[in-house]
Amino acid sequence: MFLRYVFVIISVLNFLHNFHVCCDENCAEKPVFTPSRLVVKYGDPASATCLVCQHNCTSDQFGLEKPVGYTEEYGTTISWKVDNLTEWDISPQCYYTDDDGNQCITRLPITVYHPPKNVHLSFLNHSGPMFAGHQYTLQCTVQEVAPIGNLIVTFYRGQTELQRLQSSSTTSEPVTETFTLDINPTKEDDGVQYWCEAKLDLGAEGPQPPPVVTSQKITTTVYYQPELKGSSHPDPITVIAGSPLHLNCSSEGNPSPSYTWTLPSASRSPFSGDTLDIKSVTSVDGGQYLCLVQNAAGNVTVKFTVDFYNPPKNVHLSFLNHSGPMYMGHQYTLQCTVQEVPPIGNLTVTLYHGQTSLGQQHVKNKPVETPVNETFTLNINPRKEDDGGLYWCEAKLDLGAEGPQPPPVVTSQNITTTVYYKPQLKGSPDPERINVTEGDPLHLNCSSEGNPSPSYTWTLPSTSHFSGSTFSIEAVTSTDGGQYICLVSNSVGNVTKEFTVDVKVNYINIIIGVVVAVIIIAALVFVMWYLNRNK
Known part of the structure; x- marks a missing residue:
């Protein structure tokens, strides 16, 4: 029975306590809290001041209801303080009752927060390396944070933001919650770091900057199947006997791939590297090469088809039905x-004179794949300038972009040519008329060039003969006048040069001779007279 009375008393007190909760929404003046909102870290002190009213407070029925802390009144101003706020859901109320019995109430909203105790990142149901193209779930667990509704969780890949998430929970007390994000890693994600960040954003009244807690960073290992490096290779690959063969199967993958080669010839040793090199190929090296590249993530097979050809065995240059010297004009x-x-259809033959190309030739409409012999011809008309020149030819087997680069080239021997041509005068071939005075020198030039070297035969006005390229007289006399004929000849032909020489009398010399003779005679006469007189 006593307990029943106690219960009734408690119920009445609660009724009286809750009586203040009722309020008139049409109050002309409501109590004012300063500040109007509080954000307090759990366990920290808190305080606020309420101005109950300014004009309508004629009644002494006013106060401040609070679940914790203590108050002090200064007229119609009430201050509230708490030294250690440990209540999660709290909202003090300031009120007064007007003359009409209406109660006016203002509530002070308080947010009690607790930063995340810990933030941890992990993969859901997974550990160890990931595989490219598979889906994985990142989970960011935030421990003991309040209020969870103000928490923003951000996932990062390196420094790149992936996604922001918020909880839909409205609970005010600390909770632990896990946020998830699905990812599909690629090979570019190998070695990158994933992490998450929990930020408690409590608005302008909250701490600035907002408290942030980050997780540890997870460095990821992504396995992906081998991928070939570089561009695709030509197919087929054409090689020439004796040339090197280089097949590149280099790939990237994680884990590092292994290589297994299948060769067309059992005579070659097994090979397991990323590139296959043969220094000098032979006929057994033609065929199909398979390179199997594999790792824990998968494999890829690369096929190489190698076509084998022999270069020209020999290239020989000659003259058709001719040997020895050639004659100009023939x-x-x-x-x-x-x-x-x-194959002969891929052959290009070039004939040269020195370093000058005389033209290229191809075999048309003859797609022969088996080795054959072929002769290419070119007509020439040698000049004297060709004497001593070199002729040679070059055979190039051009098999296109898929063939060996540079294309194989075989050259012939050099033929040094001798060209015979008849004499040619170095000067003018026209007849010359030369006037010369007695006693002066005479010089006649009949120099010529020719192959073989020419000989010279002179016909002179006198009976003597001469056989040099130039004819000279130191001092001409009247008997040296007349016609001079120079015959230049070799085994190819001859040429004639004519000179007509006119010798003029030197009258000055005659006069001087006469004067000298007169003087001598006069001197002799004078001497004889003088001797006879003195006898």
Whole structure:
């Protein structure tokens, strides 16, 4: 029975306590809290001041209801303080009752917060390396944070933000919650770091900057199947006997891939590297090469088809039906013979004079794949300038972009040519008329060039003969006048040069001679007279 009375008393007190909760929404003046909102860290002190009213407070029925802390009154101003706030859901109320019995109330909203105790990042149901193309779930666990509704969780890949998440929970007390994000890693994610950040954003009244707690960083290992490096290779690959063969199967993958080669010839040793090199290929090296590249994530097979060709066995240059010297003005046929070349349709032959190309030749409408011999010809008309020149030819087997680079080239021997041509005067071939005075020198030039070297035969006005390229007289006399004929000849032909020489009398010399003779005679007469007189 006593307990029943106690219960009734408690109920009445609660009723009286809750009586203040009722209020008139049309109050002309409401109590004012300063500050109007509080954000307090759990366990920290808190305080606020309430101005109950300014004009309508004629009644002494006013106060401040609080679940914790203590108050002090200064007229119609009430201050509230708490030294250690440990209540999660709290909202003090300041009120008064007007003359009409209406109660006016203002509540002080208080947010009690607790920063995350710990933030931890992990993968859901997974540990160890990931595989490219598979889906994985990142989970960011935030421990003991309040209020959870103000928490912003951000996932990062390196320094790149992936996504922001918030909780839909409205609980005010500390809770632990896990946020998830699905990812699909690629090979570019190998070695990157994932992490998450929990930020408690409590608005302008909250701490600035907002408290942030970050997780540890997870460095990821992403396995992905091998991928070939570089561009695709030509197929087929054409090689020439004796040339090197280089097949590149280099790939990237995680884990590092292994290589297994299948070769067309059992005579070659097994190979397990990323590139296959043969220094000098032979006929057994033609065929299909398979390179199997594999790791824990998968494998890829690379196929190489190698076509084998022999270069021209020999290239020989000659003249058709001719040997020995050539004669200027005659036509001759050069022939370049290429022996045992496949395929002849890919052959280009170039004939040269010195370093000057005389033209290229191809075999048309002859797609022969087996080795054959072929002769290419070129007509030439040698000039004297060609004497001593070199002729040669070149055979190039051009198999296109898929063939060996540079294309294989075989050259012939050099033929040094001798060109015979008849004499040619170095000066003018026209007849010359030369006037010369007695006693002066005479110089006649009949110099010529020719192959073979020419000989000279002179016909002179006198009976003597001369055989040099130039004819000279130190002092001409009247008997040296007349016609001079120079015949220049070699085994190819001859040329004639004519000179007409007119010798003029030197009258000054005659006069001087007469004067000298008169003086001598006069002197002799005078001497004889003088001797006879003195006898």
